[in-house]
Amino acid sequence: MAHSAEIAAxxxxxxxxxxCISVDHRTHHATKExxxxxxTGEAAGVAAALALRxxxxxREVDISALQRALLKAGAWLPDGAVNS
Numbered sequence: 831m832a833h834s835a836e837i838a839a840x841x842x843x844x845x846x847x848x849x850c851i852s853v854d855h856r857t858h859h860a861t862k863e864x865x866x867x868x869x870t871g872e873a874a875g876v877a878a879a880l881a882l883r884x885x886x887x888x889r890e891v892d893i894s895a896l897q898r899a900l901l902k903a904g905a906w907l908p909d910g911a912v913n914s
Contacts, residue, residue, distance in 0.1 A: 833896060836874050837889045843881075845888050847874040869905070876900055 848867035
């Protein structure tokens with residue numbers, strides 16, 4: 831899932847997770863199940879921690895750094911999803 835799905839439009843420093851993320855109708859049902867809610871919650875938490883440490887807004891977090899932090903924490907990311 832894209833990190834941008836967790837970023838609240840028009841509100842700084844707010845990330846959505848679980849059933850509250852922004853997705854289109856084609857993806858809606860797949861993201862409302864518990865595994866997707868768990869994954870988005872973990873990603874939002876890690877993104878918030880990275881933003882806080884770097885004094886950035888969550889939307890400014892480097893996606894590669896977020897992916898590396900998630901992998902280091904033991905999260906699963908699909909093959910080819912990790913940016914260099």
